[in-house]
Amino acid sequence: MKIGRRRSLSARGGRLRAAFLVLNLDGMGGTSRSAITQANALARRGHLDVRLVSVTRSGDRPHYDIDPSIRVDYLCDVRPADQGVADPRADRPSVLVPKRWDGQFSALTDHGLSAHLPELDVDVLVTVTPALLAVAVQLVRRGVAIVHQEHRSSADRVGGMEPLLAFAPRADAVALLTESTASWLAAQLGAVAPEIVVMPNPLPIAEQPRSSLDSRTIVAAGRIVQEKQFIHLVRAFEQVADELPGWRVRILGDGPLREELVAHVAKAGLADRVELPGSVTDMAPEWAAAAVCALSSRTEGFPLVAQEAMSAGVPVVTYDCPSGPRELVEHEVSGLLVGAGSKAGLAAALLRLGADDDLRERLGAGALEAAKRYDADVIAAQWEEVFGRVVDRRRAIVRDEGTLQEGGTRVRSSRTTPPFTREQGPVDPPLVTxxxxxxxxxxxxxxxxxxxxxxxxxxxxxxxxxxxxxxxxxxxxxxxxxxxxxxxxxxxxxxxxxxxxxxxxxxxxxxxxxxxxxxxxxxxxxxxxxxxxxxxxxxxxxxxxxxxxxxxxxxxxxxxxxxxxxxxxxxxxxxxxxxxxxxxxxxxxxATPTAHEVTFPIDVVYTWVDGDDPEWQAARDAREGSDARREAAGQARFRSRDELRYSMRSVHAHAPWVRTIHLVTAGQRPEWLADDPRVKVVDHREILPADALPTFNSQAIETALHRVPGLAEHFVYVNDDVFLGRPVRPELFFSPGGDFAAYVGDGAIGLPGSANKPFLHAAANNRRLLEDAFGVTITQVMAHTPHPQRISVLREVEERFPEALARTARAPFRSEGDVSLLSSLAQHYGLLTGTAFEGAAEHAFVDLSNARVERQLRQLRARDKHFFCVGDHHDFAVDAAEVDQLLGDFLEDYFPVRAPWER
Known part of the structure; x- marks a missing residue:
């Protein structure tokens, strides 16, 4: 059904024709009220033909007055059967607008929209909800420019997000109420954003009487729902009520939480000072009788309550909530902004305004002046500029396509808005930790x-x-x-x-x-x-x-x-x-440490050899009983790409709480390592028996690390190919009580007799020892991570399994009889005895020999891993020299800050 007077474009002298598409004109909704106010202001100026299109008709007339010159079209009658003809399609779901977008649409509204929007003869159509935007861009003629006006605080919304983000790029422009929401939408849409403009709601056209500000009344208004948080206002007033004799709070509105609010007012003993009279039809007299306007909402689009209060010269105290208050109220000029949710801040602001007449007068005058920006004629003039711009652009697009045909895909405009946030700095970061x-x-x-x-x-x-x-x-x-x-x-x-x-x-x-x-x-x-x-x-x-x-x-x-x-x-x-x-x-x-933090000293122990040292190589070649298997004694086990330098840089940068680094070597010293009290070099001869030397078996060296002179009870064992990938806290490695973390890996040890690599042989031997001692089976290897340890636990393991450790200590190369004390046995022992806990950390392993090495290194640049390991091998899918270059460049880029012990 359509009602209204038809006027042709020629009869209007060639003026632009604009229509506002709303869901329902007959209720008291703020969105409909805003659309009507804007339409009335545009009609009064006489520069446009203005039309209001209401999808549904629920009453005999619109709730708010509409200028007689404005054509009003209703598409569907949803009045009760005794007032009109009931249509069964009203009970069937909408296809155009899924219920998850907006549950107010139906098969009946689909029919009305599909029948009328393709025939809509206007130059520009303004939609006021995301669902209506979605329908409009699919149904209106391509020659009609579409402007969407978003009324809600979009960054915090739930319903309507999907159609807004999906269909906004197909609009000719999107108008948002505030700069913050405009920036939010621009960031969400990025390069596909249409023209985005900021267009606040106008004030009602009727003149507002000014308040004298002497009533000692704090007025708040709105639907009494959780979003408005009126209970915050009551609690804030409760804190300062004794300081403000004669003052009262008046909360206008109704809603499902009204009785709850009444009960809280009674409990606080404020029943004689907090009024809840219900809804009022005309707010103008209320603002004329107010001394302060208070907003305690969780979110606000662009609060008309505050606008109307300001137009009466009433200062506003408001939470700085998303998204409109900070753009409507200028702090210390037209009101007071309070941190969102801060009841103490709200109380302090109410006390300031209530106790200081001069401040209230000054902010009231500022509010009155600020309200002039939202005069309906001022906003209407801004709309006329937007409409002219988008219509010209739409006509140019259609003209360039050479057709005004119906249907088809709409072409978006090319204008974009700068993104909301930036992560990239304007300058390079300094080379500091x-x-x-x-x-x-x-x-x-x-x-x-x-x-x-x-x-x-x-x-x-x-x-x-x-x-x-x-x-x-x-x-x-x-x-x-x-x-x-x-x-x-x-x-x-x-x-x-x-x-x-x-x-x-x-x-x-x-x-x-x-x-x-x-x-x-x-x-x-x-x-x-x-x-x-x-x-x-x-x-x-x-x-x-x-x-x-x-x-x-x-x-x-x-x-x-x-x-x-x-x-x-x-x-x-x-x-x-x-x-x-x-x-x-x-x-x-x-100032005192808490029970949640680690306060004891923690050291780091590295094992390292210079595999390129000719003397060391000669000693390895001469060692009797050398295992010929490459996995146990091959050059890849000792190849150096300067990993130790960068691993120690990672400790310096990401674990500044480490007390001392102990570098255990075969009488060697990295040429770049300067004397520094934070680094101590330890020779194998200081910790291993003479008959075990020289050794080329890392598992043998592990059996003696707890004998490092001056080592802290709690230490972290780190292989030189393991790195801290991001800043870490000591609590990642130890509990406040001293237990250590065991990072259990994903790999299985395998069935008995299936071990085919040295580290799996050691894991199988660990399993046999623990089965005999505790009657349980271990199933997983440990991850390639740093290994937290305790000297006292390692001594206990040594006392419990002396033969196994002694045999391993005297194996010059990895052998089938080894155990892996620090990289598996001690961790499982700790888990079984209650001195360890299963740790949780993000870690990665990069196999330098596989074809994915470049991609794996690139993925590590996300810096989202606590640890990573770069494992070597004998056979490479990529040229070994190229791998050297890839890894060298990666490590220097990842750890650019030199440690103080580097020459």
């Missing part, structure tokens, strides 16, 4: 906090991902100003809490972006990517900053949970600690 980068970031952050004001402190690292600089929220702007001298290789990241998308930029750019924002936390850290790849400073190299709100008594309140407390009273004892080499203030209770 993550802990050195953290030192720089923490120094800058603490300097900025000190300049901003007193009360700040640092939550030390402990076993967390990063230390946290706590700054009173009132100093947020001053703190950001204090970061002005940050270098370009550091970025400022907004983690995107409480529905905000994550954003990153240079400190300068983010300071500008956050100038009118109230983020609860930020991170100051190096850029995670450099030269198109993950940087060596991508992790564990920055600091977090949290902004804590201050209660009237000086107590600081945390915006999110932490391990210690949700509140720090002003009189809480403070002390000084060292974090990443920076001396900082902290709360005394936070």
């Amino acid at each position: 993550p802990v050195e980068a953290r030192h720089e970031a923490l120094t800058l952050a603490t300097r900025a906090a000190d300049r901003a004001g007193d009360g700040w402190f640092v939550i030390p690292l402990h076993d967390a991902a990063a230390p946290t600089v706590v700054v009173p929220a009132a100093h947020r702007r001053a703190f950001l100003d204090g970061l002005a001298d940050a270098p370009d290789h550091l970025s400022l990241r907004d983690p995107g809490d409480r529905g905000w998308p994550e954003r990153r930029g240079t400190v300068e750019a983010m300071r500008a972006t956050l100038a009118n924002a109230a983020p609860n936390r930020l991170a100051l850290e190096p850029w995670p990517r450099a030269k198109g790849r993950r940087s060596h400073l991508a992790e564990d190299a920055g600091v977090e900053i949290e902004f804590w709100d201050r209660l009237p008594d000086g107590t600081l309140v945390a915006p999110r949970p932490n391990r210690w407390t949700s509140r720090v009273p002003a009189e809480a004892p403070r002390t000084q600690v060292s974090v990443a080499g920076v001396t900082v203030p902290t709360v005394a209770a936070m």
Whole structure:
């Protein structure tokens, strides 16, 4: 059914014809109200032919007044049977709009849309929901320009995401309510994004009476649902009610959580000061009688409640929630922004406005001035510019195609919008370790906090991902100003809490972006990517900053949970600690190590030989009983590609908590290794019996590593072809109580008698020993990872299986009688005796001999593995010299920071 007056284009003097496509004009929905307000404003200006198209008709007339010059079309009648003719198609599901997109569509709406949209004779069609956008781009003529106006906070939405992202590229333009949501959509769509514009909702055309701001009334309005979080407002008011005598809260609206809210008001003893009168049909008198407007929502598209309050000269206190408040309310100019979800911050803001008449007057005047930007005529003029642009572009596209035929695939416009976030830094990262980068970031952050004001402190690292600089929220702007001298290789990241998308930029750019924002936390850290790849400073190299709100008594309140407390009273004892080499203030209770972190000393032990040393080679050739098998004594077992240098670099960069590195060798020393107190070279003669030397068997050397002089009880055994791929904490290797991790591999030891490689022979021998001792069978080999160990456990194993270890120690080359003490036996023994636990870590093995070596090395550049091993072999699928070059280039690129012990 269609109603309305038809006017031809020629009768209108050649003006553009625009239509708004809405689901239903007859209800009280905010989207329909916005469409009607925009249409009315455009009609009043007289520059366009304006039409409203409603998919359904549910009442006898639209709920909101429509300008008489506007044509109104209804496509489907869904009124009850006693008011119209019931149609059985209304009960069947829609094909055009799947229920997961929008459950309000049906086979009846499919019929109405399919019958009328292809015949729609307009120049531009505005859709107001993602489902309507999806239908429009498939059904309207190719000559009609489509503009989609997105009304919800898209970055936090659930329903409608799929059709929005799928069909937005086929629109001629997409209008979003705020810059933040526009940037979000541009980042989601990337190169296929259409023209994206920011177009806020207009204020109602009727003039709004101004408030005198002396009523001592805080007004909030909206449907009483979880999203609006009115209980936050009540709890915030509860904190300051005694400080604001005569003030009251008035929450207008209805909804399923109303009774729950009433009960909480009664429990808080505020029944005489918090009013819940229900819904009102005209908000203008309410705003004229308000002194403060309060928004406590989890998300807001572009809150009309705040717009209307501001048009009455009422200042707004609002959570800085996605996505509209920070773009509607200018902090300290037209209202006060509070960190999203911070009830303490909301309470403090209400107290400021309630207790300071001059502040309330100043912000009220600012709100009135700001509201002029949303005058319906101002917004309508902006729409006319957009419509003219997209229609010209659409006509050019159709003209270039040489046809105005119906149907077919729509051609999107080519304009795109810059992405929302950047991961790539503007400059190369400095050649420093993550802990050195953290030192720089923490120094800058603490300097900025000190300049901003007193009360700040640092939550030390402990076993967390990063230390946290706590700054009173009132100093947020001053703190950001204090970061002005940050270098370009550091970025400022907004983690995107409480529905905000994550954003990153240079400190300068983010300071500008956050100038009118109230983020609860930020991170100051190096850029995670450099030269198109993950940087060596991508992790564990920055600091977090949290902004804590201050209660009237000086107590600081945390915006999110932490391990210690949700509140720090002003009189809480403070002390000084060292974090990443920076001396900082902290709360005394936070300075003590926790039960979750490892505090005992940990060493690293390497075994290494220079296989190119002629004397060593001669000794190997002369050793009696040499095993001829290449797997046991071949040159590949001793080939050096400088792996040790880079493996030790990985420890320096990624495990700065290591106390001492012990390098166990056959009387040799790498030519690049300088004297350094952190590295001790140990000769085989110091730990192995004389009759076991010289040895060329790593499993023999393993039997004696716990005898290294001065070795810590807890140490990590690392082969020179194993690398730490990312920053690691000691808790990855040991429990706080001292148990060690055993990284069980995927490979099976195999059935008895099936071993065909030296390491499997050793695994089978380990299995026999443990079966005899404990009556259980081990099935898996250990992964190619670093191996945490304990001296006391190794001594216990030695005492329990002395013959097996002595036999292995005296085998000059790997033999079928060996056990593998540090790379299998001790781990399984620990698991069986309760001194070890099965560890969890991401690790990789690269076989340098296979054809996939280049691809495997490239995959490691993602830096997502805790450890990786580059295993050698005798036979290569790729030329050995090429492998040498590939590995050398990879290691230098992956570990670019020289260790202090390198010459």
